[in-house]
Amino acid sequence: MKVTGHLMALPPGLFCFVNEMNHNAALHNGLPGVRVSPPPIGGQNVEISGFRSDGWLNAEGDAVLVRIKNQPSQVLVTIYQLANLPDASPKLQVRQLLGEPNIAANSGPTTKNDTSNPSSAKNANIVAHIQTRGDVGGAFGEWIGEKGSKNWIEGFTVTSPEGIAAEDLTYQAVLGRGWLSPWVEAGQYCGSRGMALPLLGLRIRLSGAAAEKYDISYSASFVGGASSGPVSNDETCEAETLAPLEAFQVTLTPRGRKTGKSRK
Structure with missing residues (x-):
């Protein structure tokens, strides 16, 4: 050695x-x-x-x-x-x-950690670690984070639902222009905690049996008001300005079921 x-x-x-x-x-x-x-x-x-x-x-x-x-x-x-x-x-x-x-320059207002609902991240499909707030959870189809809050997301976890293997649902964080974190499997944390380091977007991929049974799409809003999406499987969701990620929504739909999607 x-x-x-x-x-x-x-x-x-x-x-x-x-x-x-x-x-x-x-x-x-x-x-x-x-x-x-x-x-x-x-x-x-x-x-x-x-x-x-x-x-x-x-x-x-x-x-x-x-x-x-x-x-x-x-x-x-x-x-x-x-x-x-x-x-x-x-x-x-x-x-x-x-x-x-x-x-x-991109820092939002400093507030105390949100402890009004400490169980909000338990048993959630998606959990984001948000600047000044800590962990906030939600389900597929819900917005995680708060639009217009200026509190950026430092990391996130997506848990695969029943019927989808962890290795068939993977994701990355956008770290810079053309620069993404390594892929991680469902259930693993992607990002940082306590360092005030913002993510600049995300990318999610379904593969294997999950890609045959489900469609996935995701949208995001960013500090400063920019938005992106919905984008589909394996596409990068980021702002043209590469502003910090503020909130995002992930929708998982069984194949054959159509849902209305709107840009917000």
Whole structure:
């Protein structure tokens, strides 16, 4: 095993680190693996949120969001790879999604967490983690989030209903122009918590037996008043301005049943 560490200096803003798919390395238990962390000293301006709970970026396309606040700071990138293999180096990509001034400018009013209905997210088909509010849940066909609130969505989970396998309902978050998070299966969280990092849209895909039995469509509204959708299976739902996602609606319809859809 070969382990190397690198200090990377970044300006204030929001960044996405992706360990791109390495088909050769995938044969070696996901190596080369990458971890992104604050440095031992001076990491007070660094916030990191991964799309998986164990912190790894494996060679199958994992990603992590990094926010640098207030002033330029360093992050520690540690690479784990198998020695003496020509294809053992990771395909690590780093892309800036937002500058720190843009994040601050889009902030909505600060309010206390909404605890008036703490059970609203329990047993819900869809749960969104909303800035200043926390987790808010709802059913397919309902709007999740509040239009015009200026409170953006930081992450979401879609639970597959009975009869749809988790691997047949997958989704991504829009992180920047032409930049999406890795696919996650139904029931898994996609996004960040507590970092004030907005999602900029979403993409949902039905496949396998689910795609044969159901049609899916989804719409969204964004901070500033923009809207998008309804769009259908495997299409990206985002604003032309890439404004933060404020609310969204997912409709799941059995094949053969027609429903009226309107743009709102």
